[in-house]
Amino acid sequence: xxxxxxxxxxxxxxxxxxxxxxxxxxxxxxxxxxxxxxxxxxxxxxxxxxxxxxxxxxxxxxxxxxxxxxxxxxxxxxxxxxxxxxxxxxxxxxxxxxxxxxxxxxxxxxxxxxxxxxxxxxxxxxxxxxxxxxxxxxxxxxxxxxxxxxxxxxxxxxxxxxxxxxxxxxxxxxxxxxxxxxxxxxxxxxxxxxxxxxxxxxxxxxxxxxxxxxxxxxxxxxxxxxxxxxxxxxxxx
Numbered sequence: 401x402x403x404x405x406x407x408x409x410x411x412x413x414x415x416x417x418x419x420x421x422x423x424x425x426x427x428x429x430x431x432x433x434x435x436x437x438x439x440x441x442x443x444x445x446x447x448x449x450x451x452x453x454x455x456x457x458x459x460x461x462x463x464x465x466x467x468x469x470x471x472x473x474x475x476x477x478x479x480x481x482x483x484x485x486x487x488x489x490x491x492x493x494x495x496x497x498x499x500x501x502x503x504x505x506x507x508x509x510x511x512x513x514x515x516x517x518x519x520x521x522x523x524x525x526x527x528x529x530x531x532x533x534x535x536x537x538x539x540x541x542x543x544x545x546x547x548x549x550x551x552x553x554x555x556x557x558x559x560x561x562x563x564x565x566x567x568x569x570x571x572x573x574x575x576x577x578x579x580x581x582x583x584x585x586x587x588x589x590x591x592x593x594x595x596x597x598x599x600x601x602x603x604x605x606x607x608x609x610x611x612x613x614x615x616x617x618x619x620x621x622x623x624x625x626x627x628x629x630x631x632x633x634x635x636x637x
Contacts, residue, residue, distance in 0.1 A: 406578035407518060408569065410587035411529040411537070415511050418503040428500035435490035435497075436482050446501060453478050454498070465565035467556035470495045470533060495533035505536075507544065519549045526552035526572045528585070530562045551576045 409415050429442040438445055457477040461467055468477070470491040479487045479494075499505070519525060527550050531537070534557050541547040552575035556562040559571055573580055 404582055404584045405522070406524040406526070406576055406583040408526050408528045408572055408583060408585045409515075410585075411527060411531070412505075413588040414586060415508060415515075415527075416505045416540075417508045419506050420503045424504055425501050428497040431497035432494050432501075435486075435494050436479055437486065438482075450478055450498070461562055465562045467530065467532065467560050467562050469560065470557075473532060492533065492535060496535050499531070499533055499536055505540070512544065512546065515546065515549050524576050524578055525550050526554065526576050526578075528554045528563070528568055528572050530556040532557050534558055 426443065429446040432438075432450060433440065433442045433445055454477070457468070457473065460477075471488050474487045474491045474494060475484055478498075515525060527537075529537075534555065537553065537555055541550070541553070547553075552572045554568050554572045554575075556568065559568055561568045561571075569580075569585075572578075573583070
Protein backbone atom coordinates (compact mmCIF):
# COMPACT_ATOMS: atom_id res chain seq x y z
CA UNK A 401 0.00 0.00 0.00
CA UNK A 402 2.36 2.56 -1.40
CA UNK A 403 2.84 5.95 0.30
CA UNK A 404 -0.05 5.52 2.78
CA UNK A 405 0.59 4.80 6.45
CA UNK A 406 -2.52 6.24 8.17
CA UNK A 407 -6.23 5.52 7.72
CA UNK A 408 -8.99 7.79 9.02
CA UNK A 409 -12.16 5.69 9.16
CA UNK A 410 -15.75 6.92 9.23
CA UNK A 411 -18.32 5.02 11.30
CA UNK A 412 -21.84 5.37 9.91
CA UNK A 413 -22.46 3.07 6.91
CA UNK A 414 -18.73 2.43 6.72
CA UNK A 415 -17.27 0.63 9.73
CA UNK A 416 -20.64 0.36 11.46
CA UNK A 417 -24.06 -0.29 9.97
CA UNK A 418 -27.60 -0.12 11.31
CA UNK A 419 -29.45 -3.34 12.04
CA UNK A 420 -33.19 -2.70 12.17
CA UNK A 421 -35.00 -4.13 15.20
CA UNK A 422 -38.57 -2.92 15.72
CA UNK A 423 -38.72 -3.76 19.43
CA UNK A 424 -35.32 -2.16 20.06
CA UNK A 425 -36.35 1.01 18.24
CA UNK A 426 -39.75 1.28 19.93
CA UNK A 427 -38.18 0.93 23.37
CA UNK A 428 -35.80 3.77 22.53
CA UNK A 429 -38.75 5.98 21.58
CA UNK A 430 -40.41 5.08 24.87
CA UNK A 431 -37.29 6.11 26.79
CA UNK A 432 -37.57 9.62 25.36
CA UNK A 433 -41.22 10.02 26.34
CA UNK A 434 -40.54 8.66 29.85
CA UNK A 435 -37.66 11.04 30.36
CA UNK A 436 -39.79 14.00 29.34
CA UNK A 437 -42.84 12.87 31.31
CA UNK A 438 -44.78 12.83 28.06
CA UNK A 439 -47.94 10.70 28.00
CA UNK A 440 -48.47 10.63 24.24
CA UNK A 441 -47.84 7.47 22.27
CA UNK A 442 -44.05 7.13 21.98
CA UNK A 443 -44.05 6.41 18.25
CA UNK A 444 -46.47 9.21 17.46
CA UNK A 445 -44.48 11.64 19.60
CA UNK A 446 -41.20 10.60 18.04
CA UNK A 447 -42.37 10.87 14.44
CA UNK A 448 -44.49 14.02 14.81
CA UNK A 449 -42.44 16.00 17.33
CA UNK A 450 -38.87 14.80 17.78
CA UNK A 451 -38.00 13.94 14.18
CA UNK A 452 -39.23 17.23 12.62
CA UNK A 453 -37.33 19.16 15.27
CA UNK A 454 -34.22 17.09 14.70
CA UNK A 455 -34.46 17.85 10.98
CA UNK A 456 -34.33 21.56 11.82
CA UNK A 457 -31.37 20.98 14.10
CA UNK A 458 -29.58 19.06 11.39
CA UNK A 459 -30.06 21.94 8.94
CA UNK A 460 -28.37 24.23 11.46
CA UNK A 461 -25.58 21.74 12.19
CA UNK A 462 -24.78 21.18 8.52
CA UNK A 463 -24.88 24.91 7.77
CA UNK A 464 -22.45 25.86 10.54
CA UNK A 465 -20.36 22.64 10.55
CA UNK A 466 -21.15 22.42 14.24
CA UNK A 467 -22.45 19.76 16.64
CA UNK A 468 -24.37 20.95 19.68
CA UNK A 469 -23.63 19.58 23.15
CA UNK A 470 -26.44 17.32 24.32
CA UNK A 471 -27.85 19.88 26.76
CA UNK A 472 -28.11 22.46 23.99
CA UNK A 473 -29.50 19.88 21.56
CA UNK A 474 -32.45 19.20 23.83
CA UNK A 475 -33.07 22.58 25.49
CA UNK A 476 -32.80 24.57 22.26
CA UNK A 477 -33.92 22.17 19.56
CA UNK A 478 -35.71 18.98 20.59
CA UNK A 479 -37.51 19.66 23.89
CA UNK A 480 -37.39 23.43 24.38
CA UNK A 481 -41.01 23.44 25.59
CA UNK A 482 -40.44 21.02 28.47
CA UNK A 483 -39.16 21.84 31.99
CA UNK A 484 -35.52 22.81 31.54
CA UNK A 485 -34.31 21.06 34.68
CA UNK A 486 -35.87 17.78 33.64
CA UNK A 487 -34.51 18.07 30.12
CA UNK A 488 -30.99 18.75 31.35
CA UNK A 489 -31.16 15.84 33.78
CA UNK A 490 -32.02 13.38 31.01
CA UNK A 491 -30.29 14.96 28.00
CA UNK A 492 -27.52 12.38 27.71
CA UNK A 493 -29.91 9.46 28.17
CA UNK A 494 -32.34 10.83 25.60
CA UNK A 495 -29.54 11.42 23.09
CA UNK A 496 -28.41 7.82 23.39
CA UNK A 497 -32.04 6.73 23.03
CA UNK A 498 -32.46 8.91 19.96
CA UNK A 499 -29.54 7.15 18.30
CA UNK A 500 -31.19 3.81 19.08
CA UNK A 501 -34.46 4.85 17.44
CA UNK A 502 -32.75 4.28 14.10
CA UNK A 503 -31.78 0.71 14.96
CA UNK A 504 -28.87 -1.12 16.55
CA UNK A 505 -25.44 -0.05 15.31
CA UNK A 506 -23.08 -2.95 14.77
CA UNK A 507 -19.69 -3.41 13.13
CA UNK A 508 -20.02 -4.44 9.52
CA UNK A 509 -19.18 -8.02 8.57
CA UNK A 510 -15.43 -8.44 8.49
CA UNK A 511 -14.81 -5.02 9.98
CA UNK A 512 -13.10 -6.15 13.17
CA UNK A 513 -10.84 -8.56 11.32
CA UNK A 514 -9.93 -5.85 8.82
CA UNK A 515 -8.97 -3.33 11.49
CA UNK A 516 -6.87 -5.88 13.32
CA UNK A 517 -5.10 -6.87 10.10
CA UNK A 518 -4.39 -3.26 9.13
CA UNK A 519 -3.04 -2.59 12.62
CA UNK A 520 -0.90 -5.72 12.41
CA UNK A 521 0.55 -4.49 9.12
CA UNK A 522 1.64 -1.28 10.82
CA UNK A 523 -0.99 1.23 9.75
CA UNK A 524 -1.98 4.04 12.10
CA UNK A 525 -5.76 4.02 12.48
CA UNK A 526 -8.14 6.74 13.63
CA UNK A 527 -11.88 7.29 13.72
CA UNK A 528 -13.34 10.54 12.35
CA UNK A 529 -17.12 10.61 12.53
CA UNK A 530 -20.14 12.87 12.96
CA UNK A 531 -22.73 11.89 15.55
CA UNK A 532 -24.68 13.22 18.53
CA UNK A 533 -23.94 12.04 22.05
CA UNK A 534 -20.69 11.13 23.75
CA UNK A 535 -21.56 7.84 25.45
CA UNK A 536 -22.23 5.40 22.63
CA UNK A 537 -18.86 5.21 20.85
CA UNK A 538 -16.82 4.89 24.04
CA UNK A 539 -19.04 2.07 25.29
CA UNK A 540 -18.82 0.29 21.95
CA UNK A 541 -15.02 0.56 21.68
CA UNK A 542 -14.61 -0.86 25.18
CA UNK A 543 -17.25 -3.57 24.73
CA UNK A 544 -15.74 -4.82 21.47
CA UNK A 545 -12.19 -4.29 22.78
CA UNK A 546 -11.28 -2.14 19.80
CA UNK A 547 -9.93 0.96 21.54
CA UNK A 548 -6.25 -0.14 21.41
CA UNK A 549 -6.33 -0.22 17.60
CA UNK A 550 -7.25 3.46 17.17
CA UNK A 551 -4.69 6.13 17.98
CA UNK A 552 -7.30 8.89 17.74
CA UNK A 553 -11.09 8.94 18.03
CA UNK A 554 -12.59 12.18 16.77
CA UNK A 555 -16.32 12.61 17.28
CA UNK A 556 -18.19 15.75 16.31
CA UNK A 557 -20.14 15.39 19.55
CA UNK A 558 -16.90 15.77 21.51
CA UNK A 559 -14.94 18.36 19.52
CA UNK A 560 -18.24 20.09 18.49
CA UNK A 561 -17.04 20.42 14.88
CA UNK A 562 -18.68 18.52 12.03
CA UNK A 563 -17.34 17.47 8.70
CA UNK A 564 -16.85 19.07 6.22
CA UNK A 565 -14.94 21.49 8.47
CA UNK A 566 -11.25 20.54 8.12
CA UNK A 567 -10.50 21.18 11.81
CA UNK A 568 -11.80 17.77 12.86
CA UNK A 569 -9.13 16.23 10.63
CA UNK A 570 -6.46 18.48 12.09
CA UNK A 571 -7.33 17.18 15.54
CA UNK A 572 -6.91 13.61 14.30
CA UNK A 573 -3.63 14.47 12.58
CA UNK A 574 -2.32 16.11 15.75
CA UNK A 575 -3.15 13.07 17.88
CA UNK A 576 -1.77 10.53 15.44
CA UNK A 577 1.27 12.58 14.49
CA UNK A 578 0.62 11.57 10.88
CA UNK A 579 1.75 13.26 7.68
CA UNK A 580 -1.45 14.41 5.93
CA UNK A 581 0.03 13.50 2.54
CA UNK A 582 0.30 9.89 3.71
CA UNK A 583 -3.20 9.72 5.15
CA UNK A 584 -6.22 8.04 3.58
CA UNK A 585 -9.84 8.75 4.53
CA UNK A 586 -12.33 5.88 4.24
CA UNK A 587 -16.05 6.65 4.22
CA UNK A 588 -19.32 5.81 2.50
CA UNK A 589 -20.09 9.20 0.92
CA UNK A 590 -17.09 10.73 -0.79
CA UNK A 591 -19.03 13.55 -2.42
CA UNK A 592 -19.99 15.03 0.96
CA UNK A 593 -16.53 15.22 2.44
CA UNK A 594 -13.69 15.20 -0.06
CA UNK A 595 -13.40 19.01 -0.02
CA UNK A 596 -12.71 19.12 3.72
CA UNK A 597 -10.20 16.28 3.38
CA UNK A 598 -8.45 18.23 0.64
CA UNK A 599 -8.26 21.36 2.78
CA UNK A 600 -6.94 19.38 5.70
CA UNK A 601 -4.08 17.93 3.70
CA UNK A 602 -2.97 21.44 2.75
CA UNK A 603 -3.05 21.36 -1.00
CA UNK A 604 -2.33 17.72 -1.64
CA UNK A 605 -3.96 16.08 -4.65
CA UNK A 606 -7.73 15.94 -4.27
CA UNK A 607 -9.08 12.48 -3.51
CA UNK A 608 -11.03 10.66 -6.16
CA UNK A 609 -13.31 7.67 -6.34
CA UNK A 610 -12.00 4.22 -7.07
CA UNK A 611 -13.14 3.41 -10.63
CA UNK A 612 -12.16 -0.21 -10.91
CA UNK A 613 -14.24 -3.17 -9.77
CA UNK A 614 -16.70 -1.86 -7.21
CA UNK A 615 -16.12 -3.08 -3.70
CA UNK A 616 -18.76 -5.58 -2.52
CA UNK A 617 -17.93 -5.39 1.16
CA UNK A 618 -16.49 -2.95 3.64
CA UNK A 619 -13.86 -5.54 4.49
CA UNK A 620 -12.43 -5.49 0.98
CA UNK A 621 -12.90 -1.72 0.67
CA UNK A 622 -10.87 -0.94 3.76
CA UNK A 623 -8.11 -3.32 2.74
CA UNK A 624 -7.82 -1.85 -0.75
CA UNK A 625 -8.33 1.80 0.15
CA UNK A 626 -4.82 2.67 1.26
CA UNK A 627 -3.26 1.34 -1.92
CA UNK A 628 -5.21 3.47 -4.39
CA UNK A 629 -6.38 6.89 -3.31
CA UNK A 630 -6.14 9.53 -0.54
CA UNK A 631 -9.86 9.20 0.19
CA UNK A 632 -12.06 6.28 -0.64
CA UNK A 633 -15.76 5.86 -1.20
CA UNK A 634 -17.32 2.54 -0.28
CA UNK A 635 -19.84 1.68 -2.95
CA UNK A 636 -22.73 -0.51 -1.84
CA UNK A 637 -25.16 -2.51 -3.94
